[in-house]
Amino acid sequence: MLVGIPLEQSNSAxxxxxxxxxxxxxxxxxxxxxxxxxFARVFGYFAPRLxxxxxxQMGNEAxxxxxxxxxxxxxxxxxxxxxxxxxxxxxxxxTIARNIRFDMLRKLQNRKEDVCSDDLWPVLCExxxxxxxxxxxxxxxxxxxxxxxxxxxxxxxxxxxAIYIDGKSQQEVADELSIPLGTVKSRTRLALQRLKGMLNSxxxxxx
Amino acid sequence: MIKFHPSLEQLSEFAxxxxxxxxxxMVSAHCDMCERCQQVVASETERLAEDVLDSFDARQSSEFExxxxxxxxxxxxxxxxxxxxxxxxCEKFTIELDGRQFVLxxxxxxxxxxxxxxxxLVGRLWQAPVDLxxxxxxNFIYMERGGSVPEHTHRGTEYTLVLDGEFRxxxxxxxxxxxxxxxxxxxHAPKSEATKGCLVFSVxxxxxxxxxxxxxxxxxxxxxxxx
Numbered sequence: 128m129l130v131g132i133p134l135e136q137s138n139s140a141x142x143x144x145x146x147x148x149x150x151x152x153x154x155x156x157x158x159x160x161x162x163x164x165x166f167a168r169v170f171g172y173f174a175p176r177l178x179x180x181x182x183x184q185m186g187n188e189a190x191x192x193x194x195x196x197x198x199x200x201x202x203x204x205x206x207x208x209x210x211x212x213x214x215x216x217x218x219x220x221x222t223i224a225r226n227i228r229f230d231m232l233r234k235l236q237n238r239k240e241d242v243c244s245d246d247l248w249p250v251l252c253e254x255x256x257x258x259x260x261x262x263x264x265x266x267x268x269x270x271x272x273x274x275x276x277x278x279x280x281x282x283x284x285x286x287x288x289a290i291y292i293d294g295k296s297q298q299e300v301a302d303e304l305s306i307p308l309g310t311v312k313s314r315t316r317l318a319l320q321r322l323k324g325m326l327n328s329x330x331x332x333x334x
Numbered sequence: 335m336i337k338f339h340p341s342l343e344q345l346s347e348f349a350x351x352x353x354x355x356x357x358x359x360m361v362s363a364h365c366d367m368c369e370r371c372q373q374v375v376a377s378e379t380e381r382l383a384e385d386v387l388d389s390f391d392a393r394q395s396s397e398f399e400x401x402x403x404x405x406x407x408x409x410x411x412x413x414x415x416x417x418x419x420x421x422x423x424c425e426k427f428t429i430e431l432d433g434r435q436f437v438l439x440x441x442x443x444x445x446x447x448x449x450x451x452x453x454x455l456v457g458r459l460w461q462a463p464v465d466l467x468x469x470x471x472x473n474f475i476y477m478e479r480g481g482s483v484p485e486h487t488h489r490g491t492e493y494t495l496v497l498d499g500e501f502r503x504x505x506x507x508x509x510x511x512x513x514x515x516x517x518x519x520x521x522h523a524p525k526s527e528a529t530k531g532c533l534v535f536s537v538x539x540x541x542x543x544x545x546x547x548x549x550x551x552x553x554x555x556x557x558x559x560x561x
Contacts (some may be wrong), residue, residue, distance in 0.1 A: 143387050163406045170402050196401050204411040214380065221383030226353040233355075240467030242355045245346075246444050247362045272557040 146172065151209075152215035158206035165201055173220055174199055180221075184228050194231060199226040205251055222250045223273035275325045283318035286311055336511035345371060349378040350469060354535050356470040359441060360493040360513065365537065366439035367495075367511040431476055436533050449474060459483060464526050464535075468534050472537045477501055477526035485523035490539035492516040499532030501525060 143150075150172065153165040181191035201223050202209075209219055226244035233241045245252065247310055276284065289300045297315065301308040345477060347353045364493070365371045368371065383395045396482040426446040448465040455461050458481035464472040477483075477499075484511040485504070501508055503522035526532040527539040527548065 139518060143384050166400060166406060170398070170405070171388065174401070176387040179390045192348045192401070193497055196405070198403050198406050199401070200408055203405050204408055207410075215378075215383070217387050218380045218383040221386060222379060229351045238468060241445075242359055242468060244351070244440055249440075251347065 141172075143215065147215040147217065151211040154202070154206050154209045154216055155211070157203065158209065164170075166206075169202065169216070170199055173202075173217075176219070177224055177274060180224065185231070190231065194224060194227055196275070197203070197227045201227075201251060219250070222248060226250055275322055278325065279318055279321060283314050286314040287318045290315060335509055335511075337369070338506070338508065338514055339368065340364060340513050340515075342374065345374045346378045346382075349375050349382055355366060355468040356539070357464070358491065359466075359494055359539060360535075363439045363441040364511065364513040366441055368513075379435075380514050392497055396457040419511055425464045429462070429474060431533075439495075439498065441498075442535060445472075452476070466537075470537045472535070476531060476533045477524065477535055478531045479526060479529055481531065482523065482525035486558065487521040488516050488538065490517070492536060492538045493526055494534050494536045498533055499526060499528040499530055501528065501532045501534070 150169055153162075153169045156162045156165040157169070177195045177198055178191055181194040182188065185191045185194060198220065202220060209216070213219075226248055229244040229247075231330070244250075276287070278285065285304070286300055289295045289303070290297065295303070297311045298308060301311045304311075339345075344353065344361055346359065348358060348365075351358075351360060359370075362383045365375055382531040422469075426444055428437050428447060429446060430436070431452055445466070446466045448467070450465070452460045452462045458478040459474040460475045460478070464474065466472050475483075492515075494516070496508050496510050496514070498510055500510070501524050503524040505520070505522050
């Protein structure tokens with residue numbers, strides 16, 4: 128099964144910080160394309176390092192390898208949760224390993240009711256409660272925008288629809304409607320100003 | 335304004351995952367309320383990650399190859415495959431006392447369903463026991479305006495997190511979000527003058543030891559109040 132997935136360790140002397148950009152790109156590629164080759168790069172770099180950490184923490188080769196396997200499985204399966212803006216790949220992977228170690232140690236002591244890592248560090252939650260609250264806010268705002276959008280003048284609505292819903296460029300819209308690019312720009316600006324104004328007054332009424 | 339924070343050492347050990355469950359819960363709940371400590375933990379985590387993942391041993395490559403191949407056969411995780419516990423939809427965020435709802439910091443929400451009924455204590459004080467599920471004795475304690483706990487010291491350690499309101503204890507004045515650590519070296523007499531009273535979350539590992547006046551008579555019974 129491993130044909131074509133070389134386990135690379137050539138970049139082994141490089142510090143985590145020095146290859147953060149490269150590793151970020153690999154993780155994003157794993158998330159988007161399930162690319163095994165990219166994953167093999169990430170694995171080749173981090174697995175031996177994780178093993179060294181795990182061995183110090185667990186003091187036992189079998190448990191250490193279990194920790195490495197669980198950590199890297201999460202990286203493979205949940206690569207879409209990595210966010211380079213929030214931190215480097217090494218920080219993300221370390222927090223996954225730390226959480227697994229935390230839960231493993233409590234499980235070994237048979238402390239089922241004990242606090243679990245998710246309670247303390249929601250690293251791998253699809254949605255943290257707080258994120259959930261924000262997305263609810265956004266939902267309301269989207270609904271409101273949909274409603275206010277209908278109230279825009281026809282010409283402005285056409286431009287906004289083409290750009291923000293169909294994802295066209297301003298030039299494409301200009302060509303399509305046979306109007307100057309400057310007009311597209313000014314209609315967009317006016318429409319956005321108008322939406323913003325309507326949202327503000329909407330907020331004032333509802334609060 | 336939050337004035338009392340965990341020590342840098344505690345924040346660092348929290349990032350490392352090496353605090354005891356009680357300490358980890360208290361530090362984590364404090365961080366939910368304190369942006370400064372969130373930032374400290376974030377930068378400590380980054381430093382630790384860089385440090386911990388810097389060294390390695392190059393052996394074991396055949397075992398790693400088997401591991402790599404078995405991992406890449408796993409399907410990607412589906413967004414829906416996670417239990418709803420953390421998605422927030424059915425999770426309770428608040429506890430109630432006398433018709434008032436108190437929103438809890440994220441970390442403490444796991445205890446909402448493990449909190450017993452409020453009972454009235456001496457001195458306009460209310461207490462609801464929390465079943466932690468790990469060693470340590472935890473309570474939500476609510477001091478009504480003018481409510482007070484008789485002066486006491488601690489045989490073990492006591493962590494208190496102010497969840498809503500303010501109180502004084504003869505040593506300091508505490509505000510919402512403050513993280514308070516007390517042990518046998520501290521003697522204090524908490525009292526709230528806040529109009530709306532004060533809600534705290536407290537964990538002790540030993541019964542309190544009352545030190546002054548008539549309250550000393552409480553000592554044989556203190557395990558009944560703070561257990």
